[in-house]
Amino acid sequence: MATVNLTVNGKAVRRDVPDTTLLSEFLREELRLTGTHVGCDTSQCGACVVHVDGKAVKSCTMLAAAAAGGEVTTVEGLANGGLHPMQQAFHDNHGLQCGFCTPGMIMSGVDMVNRYKDSGRELTEAAIRHELEGNICRCTGYHNIVKSIQDAATKM
Amino acid sequence: MSDGIGARVKRKEDKRFITGKGKYTDDLRQENQAYAAFVRSPHAHAKLLGINASEALAMDGVIAVLEGGELNADGIGNIITGWAITSKDGEPMKCGAWSALAVEKVRYVGDAVAIVVAETQALARIAAEAVEVDYEELPASVSTAGTLEPGAPQVHDNVPGNLIYDWEIGDEASTDANIAAAAHVTEIDLVNNRLSPNAMEPRSAIAIHDEAEDHYTLYTTSQNPHVARLLLSAFYNVAPEHKLRVIAPDVGGGFGSKIYVYPEELSCLWASMKTGRSIKWTSDRSEAFLTDAHGRDNVTNIKMGFDENNRITALKIHNTANLGAYVSLFATVTPTYLHGTNYSGVYDIPAIYGNVKAVHTNTTPVDAYRGAGRPEATYMLERVVETAARELGVDPGELRRINYIKDFPYQTQVILNYDTGDYVATLDMARASADVAGFPARKAEAAARGKLRGLGYASFVEASGIAPSAAVGSLGAGVGLWESAEVRVNPVGTIEILTGSHSHGQSHETTFAQLASDRFGIPIDNVQIVHGDTDKVQFGMGTYGSRSGPVGMSAVMRALDKVEAKVRKIAAHTLEASEDDLVIENGEVKVAGTDKKMAWHEVGLAAYTGHNLPPDMEPGLKEGAFFDPVNFAFPAGTFICEVEVDPETGVTDIVQFVAADDFGTIINPMVVEGQVHGGVTQGIGQAMLEGVVYDEDGQLLTGSYMDYAMPRAADVPSFVVEHGCTPTPNNPLGIKGCGEAGAIGSPPALINAITDAIGSNDLQMPATPLAVWQALQAAKSAVAAE
Numbered sequence: 058m059a060t061v062n063l064t065v066n067g068k069a070v071r072r073d074v075p076d077t078t079l080l081s082e083f084l085r086e087e088l089r090l091t092g093t094h095v096g097c098d099t100s101q102c103g104a105c106v107v108h109v110d111g112k113a114v115k116s117c118t119m120l121a122a123a124a125a126g127g128e129v130t131t132v133e134g135l136a137n138g139g140l141h142p143m144q145q146a147f148h149d150n151h152g153l154q155c156g157f158c159t160p161g162m163i164m165s166g167v168d169m170v171n172r173y174k175d176s177g178r179e180l181t182e183a184a185i186r187h188e189l190e191g192n193i194c195r196c197t198g199y200h201n202i203v204k205s206i207q208d209a210a211t212k213m
Numbered sequence: 214m215s216d217g218i219g220a221r222v223k224r225k226e227d228k229r230f231i232t233g234k235g236k237y238t239d240d241l242r243q244e245n246q247a248y249a250a251f252v253r254s255p256h257a258h259a260k261l262l263g264i265n266a267s268e269a270l271a272m273d274g275v276i277a278v279l280e281g282g283e284l285n286a287d288g289i290g291n292i293i294t295g296w297a298i299t300s301k302d303g304e305p306m307k308c309g310a311w312s313a314l315a316v317e318k319v320r321y322v323g324d325a326v327a328i329v330v331a332e333t334q335a336l337a338r339i340a341a342e343a344v345e346v347d348y349e350e351l352p353a354s355v356s357t358a359g360t361l362e363p364g365a366p367q368v369h370d371n372v373p374g375n376l377i378y379d380w381e382i383g384d385e386a387s388t389d390a391n392i393a394a395a396a397h398v399t400e401i402d403l404v405n406n407r408l409s410p411n412a413m414e415p416r417s418a419i420a421i422h423d424e425a426e427d428h429y430t431l432y433t434t435s436q437n438p439h440v441a442r443l444l445l446s447a448f449y450n451v452a453p454e455h456k457l458r459v460i461a462p463d464v465g466g467g468f469g470s471k472i473y474v475y476p477e478e479l480s481c482l483w484a485s486m487k488t489g490r491s492i493k494w495t496s497d498r499s500e501a502f503l504t505d506a507h508g509r510d511n512v513t514n515i516k517m518g519f520d521e522n523n524r525i526t527a528l529k530i531h532n533t534a535n536l537g538a539y540v541s542l543f544a545t546v547t548p549t550y551l552h553g554t555n556y557s558g559v560y561d562i563p564a565i566y567g568n569v570k571a572v573h574t575n576t577t578p579v580d581a582y583r584g585a586g587r588p589e590a591t592y593m594l595e596r597v598v599e600t601a602a603r604e605l606g607v608d609p610g611e612l613r614r615i616n617y618i619k620d621f622p623y624q625t626q627v628i629l630n631y632d633t634g635d636y637v638a639t640l641d642m643a644r645a646s647a648d649v650a651g652f653p654a655r656k657a658e659a660a661a662r663g664k665l666r667g668l669g670y671a672s673f674v675e676a677s678g679i680a681p682s683a684a685v686g687s688l689g690a691g692v693g694l695w696e697s698a699e700v701r702v703n704p705v706g707t708i709e710i711l712t713g714s715h716s717h718g719q720s721h722e723t724t725f726a727q728l729a730s731d732r733f734g735i736p737i738d739n740v741q742i743v744h745g746d747t748d749k750v751q752f753g754m755g756t757y758g759s760r761s762g763p764v765g766m767s768a769v770m771r772a773l774d775k776v777e778a779k780v781r782k783i784a785a786h787t788l789e790a791s792e793d794d795l796v797i798e799n800g801e802v803k804v805a806g807t808d809k810k811m812a813w814h815e816v817g818l819a820a821y822t823g824h825n826l827p828p829d830m831e832p833g834l835k836e837g838a839f840f841d842p843v844n845f846a847f848p849a850g851t852f853i854c855e856v857e858v859d860p861e862t863g864v865t866d867i868v869q870f871v872a873a874d875d876f877g878t879i880i881n882p883m884v885v886e887g888q889v890h891g892g893v894t895q896g897i898g899q900a901m902l903e904g905v906v907y908d909e910d911g912q913l914l915t916g917s918y919m920d921y922a923m924p925r926a927a928d929v930p931s932f933v934v935e936h937g938c939t940p941t942p943n944n945p946l947g948i949k950g951c952g953e954a955g956a957i958g959s960p961p962a963l964i965n966a967i968t969d970a971i972g973s974n975d976l977q978m979p980a981t982p983l984a985v986w987q988a989l990q991a992a993k994s995a996v997a998a999e
Contacts, residue, residue: 096415099919102498133232149223155463156226183927194926195412198889198924198955
């Protein structure tokens with residue numbers, strides 16, 4: 058067993074969990090933050106993306122213990138009340154259908170916009186499509202996801 | 214009213230999904246939850262000699278290991294197919310028995326052998342690994358064409374030669390005569406590649422047995438919870454219908470794969486009774502690749518005859534459809550009445566004959582997947598028409614135009630009667646948007662950069678709704694395929710719409726609410742959609758076959774008609790006016806030309822207080838309806854795809870994709886366009902990336918996202934979507950359905966574009982860079998040899 062101390066969505070949490078507990082399991086099963094989804098078992102689909110210390114991470118690929126001491130943000134904690142501009146943009150641009158991949162898309166989108174802004178690069182449509190390599194959606198054909206991220210980028 | 218029919222209303226359901234508050238089955242947990250895992254066959258075909266679970270059962274926290282023998286002894290029924298097909302010789306189809314947990318034999322890799330129940334999911338999986346199964350391996354039959362060869366291994370003893378049925382449609386003699394007399398015949402052989410549906414939410418189930426009440430509850434990832442309950446009750450004998458509640462909460466995509474009741478959901482329910490525990494099972498993606506019903510998998514020969522004016526005179530098809538190891542719910546109808554009835558496509562064809570052989574193999578069961586039969590039919594039709602255009606030296610758009618059906622209604626040679634359409638209109642729309650006239654210049658410019666540019670068309674029509682009931686019944690369906698709805702106006706005027714349709718991404722909470730908003734002029738925020746729970750909605754047939762619009766919404770319209778009639782009576786009585794003088798708009802019932810009116814909530818209140826109702830009127834304001842259309846609906850359109858191929862690498866870049874559809878009336882264009890984007894992308898996936906591959910022993914080689922190429926954002930362009938509109942007269946909205954069209958039209962449009970670019974028609978799906986490069990090299994060698 059491992060004792061895991063984390064800050065999740067601004068709150069300190071502490072749990073004793075098996076060493077093998079993945080961060081995604083820790084969030085879903087221990088903290089019952091079920092907005093983080095698991096859509097595959099090979100770190101391909103990206104439904105589980107959260108932010109650890111400000112960077113996008115596939116939480117199914119990281120042990121909870123490896124994140125110990127870190128600050129984790131999930132889709133539930135992205136906005137302090139109201140909606141984050143990325144969440145609002147997904148609503149405004151019909152960037153979701155079944156909604157299962159959406160938390161991962163939103164968390165990846167926020168990370169992408171932040172990285173491009175920080176480095177002063179332009180987030181073009183081609184760049185968004187390339188950056189979404191690790192997030193799979195089966196419903197939307199990506200058309201409106203790309204539009205959502207473009208829209209949010211102007212508002213973040 | 215801004216929330217009404219035709220408005221681009223943003224979705225009511227979004228908020229919970231974008232904030233992580235959606236509730237999918239795996240997000241739920243019961244008190245004292247136990248977990249299931251399955252012991253699965255590692256062999257494609259083997260005798261099951263024995264199961265030793267002693268090591269697993271000795272593990273601390275393992276609750277039970279249950280096997281097929283016990284399941285059968287408890288009277289649990291075999292998994293059924295819902296559609297009986299008769300062979301051309303009049304013989305009923307033959308198919309092998311499918312026990313939810315295998316007995317005596319296993320027939321595909323992943324076939325469930327036992328269910329293990331334990332205190333945690335991890336433990337259940339470890340214990341499943343510890344169950345020892347004694348197999349005697351048998352040779353496997355894997356290939357679609359090869360399974361009919363003499364000497365191929367037999368999948369089921371009662372299905373000789375692995376032939377499930379040998380079905381025909383149309384008239385062979387007149388077709389052969391027309392082909393013999395044709396000025397030109399185009400013939401091609403095609404493979405329609407096997408696909409894995411890959412809804413992003415893996416299947417999941419939570420089964421609960423209340424021993425005191427002998428009542429069961431199943432939370433599950435279903436497109437049609439009432440159908441699941443009917444199957445589990447009437448056919449699988451798990452529990453009678455009134456003692457079984459099926460709830461499908463938020464469902465994360467389906468595309469057909471969540472229509473069916475699989476062995477896992479059935480076994481969990483049974484095991485909840487056996488163990489007295491609530492049991493949860495959630496598939497991982499590897500299990501999904503093994504066990505979610507696959508799609509497509511046809512091998513086809515197609516011949517099309519033309520007269521000297523390039524008019525189509527005949528179409529002849531021989532198709533072999535692989536149904537896998539067991540026959541799943543819609544498996545038998547997909548290559549027959551959802552495929553053969555589509556052979557005329559958008560064309561006036563005087564003679565058609567099709568022969569379809571459905572076969573067993575030692576592979577995962579194959580069933581309906583987005584489009585179901587219609588993509589396969591459209592793919593072969595549109596490839597043969599495009600091929601013919603090249604052979605005849607005719608513009609492919611023009612060849613289509615001269616052969617289109619132009620007069621409606623139109624009786625095809627293959628059962629269907631098309632009600633309305635304007636195929637020329639969507640062709641012209643697509644050609645204008647795609648700037649077909651400018652293509653030669655773009656092609657020349659690409660050539661100057663060393664790239665090969667190609668343009669491909671596909672025109673399609675499909676039969677959506679999978680109703681009327683009498684028609685499907687006469688063709689062998691086991692159930693009726695109507696839809697139900699109930700509209701409840703509350704005393705405060707808010708509305709609940711209960712529907713048997715169930716959204717797994719289709720936006721019903723918004724679009725169904727738009728119907729009530731449109732009718733009464735109230736905001737959609739005052740309308741709640743209730744679905745996905747057999748205890749709340751009386752009955753329903755669910756969502757598939759692009760049916761929630763043409764059938765599900767039509768039932769809502771009928772229920773709204775009844776509510777409106779009662780509202781008019783109440784208001785006329787209260788306002789002392791004639792019903793004919795009443796106008797309902799903006800949430801008020803007004804007497805035209807006066808200032809007399811009732812606010813919407815006052816009507817609700819009057820209905821429920823019952824203080825002053827017309828004589829003999831019952832209190833309350835709640836009406837239900839069942840809608841069964843008189844015909845299928847026929848969405849149609851033309852897609853034009855433009856690609857650029859790099860001849861050095863075979864990499865294809867889709868530079869433009871235009872979809873011009875005719876879905877009849879559109880409730881919410883934003884939602885409909887989203888359906889097209891997603892459908893087109895699934896079709897692009899089939900055409901360029903996806904393909905389930907087995908080795909010769911029946912081992913699945915594409916069992917994860919590392920091996921099975923899903924379309925990603927960089928694989929597809931932004932799309933141009935246009936709409937024509939010829940409303941169907943066969944439902945109250947004139948709506949035709951839009952869920953499947955994208956996946957039906959896009960594979961041939963893309964392949965036609967690639968074969969145009971590379972100058973070779975010898976290309977099968979998926980057109981991977983390697984396949985395209987090889988086709989290019991073969992074409993170059995052929996030219997060099999000449």
